[in-house]
Amino acid sequence: MNSNTANTDRKTHIRNIAQNLFRKQGYAATSMRNIADEVGIKAASLYNHFKNGKEEILADICFDIASQFFEAIEEVKKMEVSPTVMLGEALKAHVKVIMKNLDASAVFLHEWRSLDAENLQKFKAQRKRYERDFHQIVEKGIEGKEFKNVDVHFFCLGLFSAMNWLYDWYRPDGKLSPDDIADQLFHLLLDGLKA
Amino acid sequence: MNSNTANTDRKTHIRNIAQNLFRKQGYAATSMRNIADEVGIKAASLYNHFKNGKEEILADICFDIASQFFEAIEEVKKMEVSPTVMLGEALKAHVKVIMKNLDASAVFLHEWRSLDAENLQKFKAQRKRYERDFHQIVEKGIEGKEFKNVDVHFFCLGLFSAMNWLYDWYRPDGKLSPDDIADQLFHLLLDGLKA
DNA sequence: CCTACCGATCGGTAGG
DNA sequence: CCTACCGATCGGTAGG
Numbered sequence: 001m002n003s004n005t006a007n008t009d010r011k012t013h014i015r016n017i018a019q020n021l022f023r024k025q026g027y028a029a030t031s032m033r034n035i036a037d038e039v040g041i042k043a044a045s046l047y048n049h050f051k052n053g054k055e056e057i058l059a060d061i062c063f064d065i066a067s068q069f070f071e072a073i074e075e076v077k078k079m080e081v082s083p084t085v086m087l088g089e090a091l092k093a094h095v096k097v098i099m100k101n102l103d104a105s106a107v108f109l110h111e112w113r114s115l116d117a118e119n120l121q122k123f124k125a126q127r128k129r130y131e132r133d134f135h136q137i138v139e140k141g142i143e144g145k146e147f148k149n150v151d152v153h154f155f156c157l158g159l160f161s162a163m164n165w166l167y168d169w170y171r172p173d174g175k176l177s178p179d180d181i182a183d184q185l186f187h188l189l190l191d192g193l194k195a
Numbered sequence: 196m197n198s199n200t201a202n203t204d205r206k207t208h209i210r211n212i213a214q215n216l217f218r219k220q221g222y223a224a225t226s227m228r229n230i231a232d233e234v235g236i237k238a239a240s241l242y243n244h245f246k247n248g249k250e251e252i253l254a255d256i257c258f259d260i261a262s263q264f265f266e267a268i269e270e271v272k273k274m275e276v277s278p279t280v281m282l283g284e285a286l287k288a289h290v291k292v293i294m295k296n297l298d299a300s301a302v303f304l305h306e307w308r309s310l311d312a313e314n315l316q317k318f319k320a321q322r323k324r325y326e327r328d329f330h331q332i333v334e335k336g337i338e339g340k341e342f343k344n345v346d347v348h349f350f351c352l353g354l355f356s357a358m359n360w361l362y363d364w365y366r367p368d369g370k371l372s373p374d375d376i377a378d379q380l381f382h383l384l385l386d387g388l389k390a
Numbered sequence: 391c392c393t394a395c396c397g398a399t400c401g402g403t404a405g406g
Numbered sequence: 407c408c409t410a411c412c413g414a415t416c417g418g419t420a421g422g
Contacts, residue, residue, distance in 0.1 A: 026308070028223035032401060044403080045407050053401065084389075110305065113221070147388050154371075154379060155388070161360030162353040169352050176349075184349060192387030193342050193350070194279075227417060239419080240391045248417065 011049045014039055015064075016103070018057045023106040027058055027114045058111060059119045065108040066126050068097045073133050083141030084190070090137060091189075092182040094163055099178035102167050109164050131156060159189065206244045209234055210259075211298070213252045218301040222253055222309045253306060254314045260303040261321050263292045268328050278336030279385070285332060286384075287377040289358055294373035297362050304359050326351060354384065 017038045021030045032054055036043040050056040072093035079086060098105040112123050134156050141147035162185060170181065212233045216225045227249055231238040245251040267288035274281060293300040307318055329351050336342035357380060365376065 026221060026223050028221050029309070031399075033399085042408060043401085044409085047402075048407070114224070141388075145390050148386075148390050150383065150388065151379065154376075155383065157360070157364045158357040158380060158383065161358075161363075162356045165352070165356030165360070168356075181349075184346065185353060188345065188350065188353065188387070190387050190389045191343075192383070192385050193336075193345065194385045195340050195343050226415075228415085237392060238417085239393085242418070243391070 007049075014046065014049055015057060015060055019061045019103040019107050022058070022061070022111055023103045027054075027107070027111040055114070055116050055119070058107070059115060061104050061107050062112050062115065062119075062123060063126075065097070065101055065104045066123070066130075068101065069094065069130055070126070072097050073130060077133065082146060083137055083144060084146050087134075087137050087141065088182075088186045090134060091159070091163065091186050092179060095166065095182040095185070096178050098163070098167050099170060099172075099181075102170070102172070105164075105167050109167075131160070134159070202244075209241065209244055210252060210255055214256045214298040214302050217253070217256070217306055218298045222249075222302070222306040250309070250311050250314075253302070254310060256299050256302050257307050257310065257314075257318060258321075260292070260296055260299045261318070261325075263296065264289065264325055265321075267292050268325060272328065277341060278332055278339060279341050282329075282332050282336065283377075283381045285329060286354070286358065286381050287374060290361060290377040290380070291373050293358070293362050294365060294367075294376075297365070297367070300359075300362050304362075326355070329354070357384075 014035070018030070018035050021035060021038065025034075031043075032046055033043040035057075036046055039046075047053060050060070073090060076086060076089045076093050079089060081089070112120070115123055135152050138147060138150075138152050138155060142149055142152070166181060166185075170176075176184075209230070213225070213230050216230060216233065220229075226238075227241055228238040230252075231241055234241075242248060245255070268285060271281060271284045271288050274284060276284070307315070310318055330347050333342060333345075333347050333350060337344055337347070361376060361380075365371075371379075
């Protein structure tokens with residue numbers, strides 16, 4: 001048990017280091033020796049934790065963060081609130097996951113193309129499912145006349161774009177909390193820029 | 196003259212192929228042999244056109260598209276129109292440059308980190324200047340009470356995010372023209388989603 | 391634009 | 407977790 005816990009911690013530690021390097025340099029430009037150096041071991045030793053090598057580390061990062069997005073949206077879907085409120089909560093939940101996992105999110109968003117064929121297919125299917133949850137919230141809002149009759153696909157794409165690039169700019173030591181940021185984005189989205 | 200033109204065409208042809216590969220696979224994951232194969236020559240021959248090698252191709256792509264953004268925003272700044280109209284035109288101009296250079300734009304947006312130290316500095320300075328043009332338009336709109344008193348930095352970041360991820364979704368054979376897309380985005384931004 | 395080649399580094403394995 | 411090592415491939419150069 002103790003050794004299992006220790007192994008899990010070690011594996012997590014390696015993943016944390018890997019996702020930081022993947023974020024800063026990109027997946028392809030980061031070598032196993034590069035990761036091993038930061039951990040303080042030899043490259044060959046990484047294969048004790050990730051027997052399928054580099055791609056397994058990437059898959060670990062991507063699917064771990066994907067499951068966090070899933071859990072967050074599931075909580076939101078349970079709420080018995082109007083589409084407007086629900087969209088705000090979904091946005092908040094999404095931004096929170098990103099803000100709490102800045103390195104992993106960046107990898108998730110930019111490096112998933114490097115997954116191997118099998119994982120890539122699985123990844124795309126999961127992402128589609130997640131996007132569909134957002135689509136449904138917006139559709140309900142349009143049906144109930146809370147939202148304008150916008151192109152749902154177009155709107156959600158813009159929404160994801162704006163949300164997903166926040167990490168590029170967000171500084172954990174800034175004055176705005178994740179909630180503040182999600183709130184600002186949400187109100188701008190609802191009411192627009194026009195005075 | 197003829198040989199110069201031919202050389203320019205050839206160089207442009209190589210760059211077009213390179214930016215397509217960089218977009219699809221990423222800069223680090225694309226080899227010189229990879230590019231050469233697509234062109235139909237040997238890797239060593241690429242160095243006749245880009246004597247500083249792979250990074251020079253990347254720099255060419257990034258700075259060419261940067262200058263297109265500059266030219267576009269300069270035209271917009273010359274207009275004697277309200278901040279509202281000017282923001283719409285700036286948005287339209289930006290989206291148009293992306294739509295007309297889908298491959299190059301993707302490289303410009305995602306792969307600039309791989310520029311070497313000198314080019315990286317130059318690139319960041321240019322980008323900052325471009326962003327400042329957008330900031331100024333929004334600031335004028337706020338001063339003139341056309342826009343809400345939003346956080347300019349925050350707003351522009353969301354705006355760029357939404358604009359820049361369009362290429363991820365835009366299909367040249369789709370029913371929406373670049374102008375349609377820019378218009379939709381602009382009206383959503385001004386008036387919001389709320390019915 | 392080519393052939394021929396360089397040293398460096400890659401992801402990964404064998405075996406302990 | 408290590409040493410030792412593999413074949414493959416990398417960006418780039420020499421010389422024509």
